[in-house]
Amino acid sequence: YAPEVSQTVVLRFDRIMEAVQNGEVDGGVIIHEGRFTYQEKGLHCVRDLGNWWEEETGYPIPLGCIAARASLDRSLLQEIDQGIRASLGWIRQHPEQGMDYIRAHAQELDRRVIGSHIDLYVNDFSEELGDEGIQAVQELLRRGRESGIFSMEGQLQWIR
Template identity: 45%
Template sequence: MTTGERLRIAYSPCPNDTFVFDALAHGRVPDAPALDVTFADIDVTNGMAERGEYDVLKVSYAVLPYVLDTYALLPCGGALGRGCGPLVLTRDGGPTDLTGRTVAVPSEKSTAYLLFRLWAADTVPGGVGEIVVMPFHEIMPAVRDGKVDAGLVIHEARFTYQNYGLRKLADLGEHWESTTGLPIPLGAIIAKRDLGAPTLTALAAALRTSVQLAWENPEASRPYVREHAQEMDPSVADQHIGLYVNEFTADLGPDGYAAVRGLLTRAAAEGLLPPLGPQALTFP
């Protein structure tokens, strides 16, 4: 990377990402690489990663086995946590057993979907029925209106699903944590390996500093969060940040890496993902 060159980065407009990247995106981290930011939902950034289109991306951990030849997993900046997993929802009076049932999901290449399939393997011995992929914002209305039997939801839907007359059939995070004792790996920050070790190391350090600055002065990030929160209620945005920005955002650490490897290994054993190489998560 040459002096003055900007890194092309894409991450979501969700409050946790704008909170984390605010200081870095606005030049408040000394000596940090400059960024050229694009906003895109994670299903879009997953595709960007598979095509190798950007220097740095926020992606689902579920896409890592497909892209780690080109990209390195950064040890910070992503979303892992406890008590923040995806939910399986049905309408009031809906089914309590998903055997043969139709389930709406936002993506089949997502951590949420992997957690759903691992949960179903443990708890739905007859197997679920048809999987219907639909835009995230359409899932709760579709469950409410009886178009599908159940829906897999993430993020702020944890706080709003009761407004649709829905009930929680399963908390996939609780299932994951009770069976592994590990946090839930949700979103990862990856950067192209060919940027070179010095740039990757500098980027990780700058990202850690950006997280720390956001924690030290959360008001500084508030305009950036609000600008991109898609009319989300400010209190919901604050809850969102509180759930998804935590010690694993600052540093994956041993438990974070164990969670990532555990999820991807279990998913590979179920035939949901290709196996992960022994050095695939090495940084840089």
């Protein structure tokens, strides 16, 4: 995104806003709940990278994945996939049931912030990536390889 940046510092996500506030770094990429609370800490958004990605590519931004070794038995992979889908479907139907667990592991404890985070990131793509989601991941991988950020050999196999 910003090739003019000459030095990067790797920090755990929950340290980034504090490091910017303390002047340890000039700026940072904020993820997770911090996306909804950075203004409360006196910070401002230079560029929303999710919006940038969508404007640049026309695809939703791939934020994470669940990966497994291709050598595992396909029936086991499908069973894992079905379990994850069932879990996501259940929690989307019963969001309050998971709130204690979420609050125990969340960086921000405000229910509004947690709700906004879940509403934005736990969506239809979480349950079924679909063709558009797969194209988004492939575009991310292509750009990463072209820029030299990472190399990847072989093809991804999708469990659908």
